[in-house]
Amino acid sequence: MFGLPTITTVLVGGAFLLIIIALLYWGLTFKEIPS
Amino acid sequence: MSDYVVAGRSLDFWVFTLLMIGSVCSGMSLLGVSGLGYKFAWPTIWEQLAVPLSIAFCIIFFGVKMHTVAKKSGYMTVQDYLAHRFESQTALRGMSASAGIIVSMIYLAGQYTAISIVLMWLWGLPHWMALLIGAAIVTFYTVIGGLYAVAWTTLVQGLMLIIGVLIMAPLVIMAAGGFTHINEVMAAVNPTNVDPWVTGAGAVFTPEYIFSFALLLTIGLACAPHVINNILSVKNVNTFKWAPLVAFGIYAVVMFLLKFTGFAGIVLVNDGIIQLPKVANAQDFIFVYGVQAAMPNIFMWGIFAVIVLAAVMSTTDRLMLTIGTYFSWDIYKKILKPGAPDKEVLLVSQISVFVAALVTLLLAITPPDMLVWLIWAGIGIMFATFAVPMLSGLYWRRATREGALVSMALGLITSLVFGGISYFKLVKLPMHFSFYAFVIAVVAMIVVSLMTKQTNEKVLAETMTGWYIRK
Numbered sequence: 001m002f003g004l005p006t007i008t009t010v011l012v013g014g015a016f017l018l019i020i021i022a023l024l025y026w027g028l029t030f031k032e033i034p035s
Numbered sequence: 036m037s038d039y040v041v042a043g044r045s046l047d048f049w050v051f052t053l054l055m056i057g058s059v060c061s062g063m064s065l066l067g068v069s070g071l072g073y074k075f076a077w078p079t080i081w082e083q084l085a086v087p088l089s090i091a092f093c094i095i096f097f098g099v100k101m102h103t104v105a106k107k108s109g110y111m112t113v114q115d116y117l118a119h120r121f122e123s124q125t126a127l128r129g130m131s132a133s134a135g136i137i138v139s140m141i142y143l144a145g146q147y148t149a150i151s152i153v154l155m156w157l158w159g160l161p162h163w164m165a166l167l168i169g170a171a172i173v174t175f176y177t178v179i180g181g182l183y184a185v186a187w188t189t190l191v192q193g194l195m196l197i198i199g200v201l202i203m204a205p206l207v208i209m210a211a212g213g214f215t216h217i218n219e220v221m222a223a224v225n226p227t228n229v230d231p232w233v234t235g236a237g238a239v240f241t242p243e244y245i246f247s248f249a250l251l252l253t254i255g256l257a258c259a260p261h262v263i264n265n266i267l268s269v270k271n272v273n274t275f276k277w278a279p280l281v282a283f284g285i286y287a288v289v290m291f292l293l294k295f296t297g298f299a300g301i302v303l304v305n306d307g308i309i310q311l312p313k314v315a316n317a318q319d320f321i322f323v324y325g326v327q328a329a330m331p332n333i334f335m336w337g338i339f340a341v342i343v344l345a346a347v348m349s350t351t352d353r354l355m356l357t358i359g360t361y362f363s364w365d366i367y368k369k370i371l372k373p374g375a376p377d378k379e380v381l382l383v384s385q386i387s388v389f390v391a392a393l394v395t396l397l398l399a400i401t402p403p404d405m406l407v408w409l410i411w412a413g414i415g416i417m418f419a420t421f422a423v424p425m426l427s428g429l430y431w432r433r434a435t436r437e438g439a440l441v442s443m444a445l446g447l448i449t450s451l452v453f454g455g456i457s458y459f460k461l462v463k464l465p466m467h468f469s470f471y472a473f474v475i476a477v478v479a480m481i482v483v484s485l486m487t488k489q490t491n492e493k494v495l496a497e498t499m500t501g502w503y504i505r506k
């Protein structure tokens with residue numbers, strides 16, 4: 001895809017998605033302090 | 036004083052998020068990242084994940100806990116935290132502030148080189164004159180306004196940078212024939228150009244090097260003084276809920292576009308559309324020459340130059356302020372003259388910003404072969420010096436003052452030694468030099484802490500030390 005070997009697309013795309021999911025999880029589970 | 040240093044702890048979500056992006060995104064990010072992409076292609080792509088991730092790492096692993104403790108204890112700098120947690124008002128504070136100043140100055144030299152590249156390209160100025168003009172502008176508003184000025188100019192600069200890259204980078208990529216075409220040409224030039232790493236004799240971006248490089252960027256940049264001190268200026272801890280994701284998302288897009296611009300440069304040079312100048316750091320000019328090829332309009336070049344300078348300055352002024360604060364607050368007020376009034380400390384801070392600007396200018400007169408090597412050296416020293424005392428201080432109750440002192444001293448010294456070995460090519464190190472120093476700092480922290488008396492319970496409670504981020 002995109003003129004790239006599959007391993008490059010899968011590894012870079014996979015790592016990116018993993019980080020997004022982890023940070024989304026952080027935001028969703030963060031308990032806000034009432035101001 | 037607190038207004039000058041931590042902006043009166045008043046920053047809200049967007050100002051803070053853009054301040055973090057602006058502090059991390061430097062001249063290196065614009066010029067060095069595309070320069071690196073041009074020279075080493077896809078195996079360097081991990082930088083695009085590690086650098087944005089460093090903002091999230093800084094907020095999550097340092098920021099949340101440190102902000103809460105700082106608000107209660109009135110910390111002005113990270114050194115205040117270290118001095119409190121490790122009960123060392125002079126030795127540890129002095130050492131960490133000195134290391135912070137050294138690293139910030141190395142880093143600054145790289146930023147000045149970036150300013151010079153843009154002004155040399157735009158106005159055909161000689162290197163020394165370009166340096167002088169850039170330094171004069173940055174020094175002026177940092178000295179006048181402190182973090183209020185830095186925070187607000189960073190907000191504007193951050194926005195300009197994001198919008199500028201979103202417009203300019205796709206134009207350069209399109210001028211080179213589009214993303215897929217660029218990858219095909221890169222693969223034709225050298226098949227390893229499109230691989231996620233390289234192996235074999237003479238390879239730089241091997242899997243083990245990439246591992247150390249990702250660790251260095253993610254954790255090292257997260258504990259960089261000019262990045263971590265932003266944490267203390269946040270108004271409300273709730274800012275940290277979505278800031279990691281938003282900062283990562285925005286900055287990752289910018290970073291990928293910058294790297295792809297460097298890839299586009301391979302095609303543009305290969306096709307003879309652009310010719311890089313015959314200077315030692317030619318690849319660092321790839322972005323500016325790419326823009327010149329994609330937009331043959333001098334008005335657009337001017338706009339682009341302003342955007343690049345904004346990126347350079349948003350980090351540069353932050354670094355200068357860090358140097359000023361570390362010297363005036365941590366060394367002058369806390370060690371040399373504890374009774375000094377705020378007005379005097381402020382004056383010392385402003386004088387030290389001037390001195391730092393002058394010394395850094397001298398360092399920047401001879402630019403490095405490649406901007407990123409210099410910047411990574413700076414981040415590497417921070418990684419080896421600060422990461423272990425900071426992380427163990429926040430999370431490991433058994434970490435002691437002696438452990439922190441030995442770990443920090445060994446981290447600093449061994450990173451300079453391994454950095455020298457790597458720079459002078461005495462031995463070919465398979466990983467980034469900072470990784471070896473980091474491992475030594477970890478071992479030193481564990482061994483020395485276990486051999487010495489635990490920090491008293493009151494301090495551990497006050498600094499919220501323990502294996503948790505929030506209670």
